[in-house]
Amino acid sequence: MHNTDDTAPTHYDAILLAGFGGPEGQDDVIPFLRNVTRGRGIPEERLEEVATHYRHFGGVSPINDHNRQLKAALEAELKRRGIDLPVLWGNRNWAPYLSEAIEEAERRGFRSLIAIATSAYSSYSSCRQYREDLWGALDSSGTHGTITIDKVRQFFDHPGFVTPFIDGVDEAIAACEVDFGAAGLADEVEVLFATHSIPTADAERSGPRDLDFGHGGAYAAQHNAVAEVVMLAVEQRRAERANAEPLAPVPWQLVYQSRSGAPSTPWLEPDINDAIAELPAAGRRRVIVVPLGFVSDHMEVMWDLDNEARETAEQSGLSMIRVATPGTNRDYVSGLVDLVLERRDGVPVAERPAMTTLGPWPDVCRPACCENARLGFKPALAGIAP
Known part of the structure; x- marks a missing residue:
């Protein structure tokens, strides 16, 4: 894989941590699963079957708490390095939603955001769908043309x-x-x-x-x-x-x-x-x-x-x-900040770290990358149209 992106330095006002989202109570479970499966024709009985996994843990997914911890860890790492970049947080499928994070950005006067999606690999659900939902969040908040959002590269081999x-x-x-x-x-x-x-x-x-x-x-x-x-x-x-x-x-x-x-x-x-x-x-x-x-x-x-x-x-x-997941491991958190700085400082591709021959992955997704043949193309940020 050859990354042809060699971007110029870019100013960012804030970081947007883009999460998947998860229910935080029994009443949230089915509405959350409907959000996740919207447009896929999943029957209610299948949702009820999956709901038992969440109900086993009191209807609470740990993912929101993990993202709260990750947000705090990112803020601490940025402060340690003397980097003045606020961290916003929004989810695709449950509160706080991406649209809420965009509205917060608008209130605070942030116009240029760099997004970190909590997914390292390339596929529709782990990359393109995040990009589509980021576009949708700008659309629903009426901030297209006012707020821009870039996204760090897929970091599977960082x-x-x-x-x-x-x-x-x-x-x-x-x-x-x-x-x-x-x-x-x-x-x-x-x-x-x-x-x-x-x-x-x-x-x-x-x-x-x-x-x-x-x-x-x-x-x-x-x-x-x-x-x-x-x-x-x-x-x-x-x-x-x-x-x-x-x-x-x-x-x-x-x-x-x-x-x-x-x-x-x-x-x-x-x-x-x-x-x-x-x-x-x-x-x-x-x-x-x-x-x-x-x-x-x-x-x-x-x-x-x-x-x-x-x-x-x-x-x-x-x-x-x-084996444990990265969570808030210091290397992982520091690496996410490094990915943001790559874009902010315009680090040349040849100087970007990658531990496999597939990387470093491009900053901007190519046409038809990770398309979903069943759902068709929707507008998406951080890519070459469509």
Whole structure:
């Protein structure tokens, strides 16, 4: 991937933290799920089924609290560096909405915003839909032509996002070495990098249309590339601990979770529970689950990994370690600020950090990038039309 964006320095009045949003009480659950699935024809009974996940936790998703914590961490990092950029916060699917954040910006006289979306990878739901909703927020607030919004690049391979996963997997592997011994670890343990499944058709359309990323499009390619970087770094640390004694690498694979929609619609596979169930036949005794597709411990992590995947592991006779998400990890927060400064200061592409050969990802999305064939194109910010 070659990023052709080499932008000039740009003044920004504030940062807009753009979140997914989540319910904060039992009465919020169904209205929230209707917001998330609007226009997709999801039946009410399916919403009720998903609602049980939220109701298990009192109807409260942790995602809003995580974003409050991230907002505070960003503000603290900006203050530490002496950078005068206020941080606004708005969600796509629940209060505070993006439109409310735009209205706040207008009240405070902010005219140029740089958005950080809480999603690192390229697909319709993890990138383009944020850009469409940002456009919609300007539209609903009547601020087109008054307020401009840029967006930081997709940061799947930025060191700030990847380093917490390297540290987390290394810590889990080190614990396994204590239990099973370093030499035999490759036979006893497997690492599963988990991310949200998406319809195969959406995956194939993820990323710029003029590049061929293979099966799963840019979405799968980005995840596989980051997982490989993580494991290479971890194996290097293992070798250092073993004083260069040859060690067989720990096996790993990319798996998917949280699929929804009609059973007849193909989604990315394998499902994490299916993958876990097959591990005992390969002689595995422990599984390390890495929520590589997530920036914080929201519902898909708490329910689908900490509940369902752990239950599958137990039923399969496996112990399980779940690696932490970046959350408010210092490297992650510092990396997000660095991404803002890239745009503010016009950092040349050649000087932008990227830990895979796919990056650094472009600042501005290319035509048809991450299109949704079912919903069609809608106006979107931070891209070349449409």
